[in-house]
Amino acid sequence: DAGITQSPRHKVTETGTPVTLRCHQTENHRYMYWYRQDPGHGLRLIHYSYGVKDTDKGEVSDGYSVSRSKTEDFLLTLESATSSQTSVYFCAIGGGGYGTDTQYFGPGTRLTVL
Amino acid sequence: QKEVEQNSGPLSVPEGAIASLNCTYSDRGSQSFFWYRQYSGKSPELIMSIYSNGDKEDGRFTAQLNKASQYVSLLIRDSQPSDSATYLCAVGGGTSYGKLTFGQGTILTVHP
Numbered sequence: 001d002a003g004i005t006q007s008p009r010h011k012v013t014e015t016g017t018p019v020t021l022r023c024h025q026t027e028n029h030r031y032m033y034w035y036r037q038d039p040g041h042g043l044r045l046i047h048y049s050y051g052v053k054d055t056d057k058g059e060v061s062d063g064y065s066v067s068r069s070k071t072e073d074f075l076l077t078l079e080s081a082t083s084s085q086t087s088v089y090f091c092a093i094g095g096g097g098y099g100t101d102t103q104y105f106g107p108g109t110r111l112t113v114l
Numbered sequence: 115q116k117e118v119e120q121n122s123g124p125l126s127v128p129e130g131a132i133a134s135l136n137c138t139y140s141d142r143g144s145q146s147f148f149w150y151r152q153y154s155g156k157s158p159e160l161i162m163s164i165y166s167n168g169d170k171e172d173g174r175f176t177a178q179l180n181k182a183s184q185y186v187s188l189l190i191r192d193s194q195p196s197d198s199a200t201y202l203c204a205v206g207g208g209t210s211y212g213k214l215t216f217g218q219g220t221i222l223t224v225h226p
Contacts, residue, residue: 031212042218043158043202050212058213090157096212099165101146103204103214105157 003027004106006091012112019078021109023091025071031096032074033103034058034066036087043090049074050096081113117141118205120217129226133190137203137217140184145207147179148214149188152200161201162188193224 003026013019023032033048035058045058047066055066063085065077078085088110094103117140127133135149146165150158162177164170164186170177176189186205190197203217 033213040218043216045213048213094212094214098145098207101206101212101214102148102160102163104160108157 004091004093004104006089006106006109008109009107010110012114013081014114015082016080019081019111019113021076021089021091021111023074023076023106025074025093027093027104028071029093029095029104030071031094031103032068033092033094034064034074034076035090035092036060036085037090037108038087046076046089081111083113085111086113087111118203118215118217120201120203120220122220124221124223126223126225127193129193129195129224131193131224133193133197133222133224135188135190135201135203135220135222137186137188137205138184139186139205139215141205141208141210142181142184143208144181144184144205144210146205146214147177147186148204148206149175149177149186150202150204152202152219154199158202190222193222195224195226198223 007022034046035043044060049055049068091106092103121136149161152158164177174191178187200219204214206214
């Protein structure tokens, strides 16, 4: 998985509780991404980061926030989890620019919100 | 908003045949094109990247890019049952610098 770990790998939580997912890389890539994958929707970008403390929204960012205080760590927070956020979450890393924009994916986190 | 469309599946081919996977994209300024393979319950893994018009071959895999037609394809020769997976097309550059837009995926089944 190109030096990318995600934690936890599985989580079951209840509606209304906060949840934080962690992505950690050892590749020193500038860009980091959070996606969710749902049947029929493919991979959809939630948020991404192009440097420490530099983040931007993706196409499905409502209900999610992110933080990146170190190059190697990118956190995704669900402030108040809802059942619609039940999904598989993938972190990815990449270089961002032309010729370096290949993305490599972590193993994923399966989140269930009851 | 950039759109990436893949041929609807699932696609079923016999072992040893050529599997053809297709993808079209809407942003004419796109510059980077990728094919990922995803086994059930696993994360996407890169198969091929292509940046210039024409063909790019890697073993049994050939990616084909036609920017004028906004079309990219993946051919898998001598298909094996182990090739059975979901194949994701991804497009980058243009109006989406630093980001990739993924198609919905095509499920490929190779039957013995």
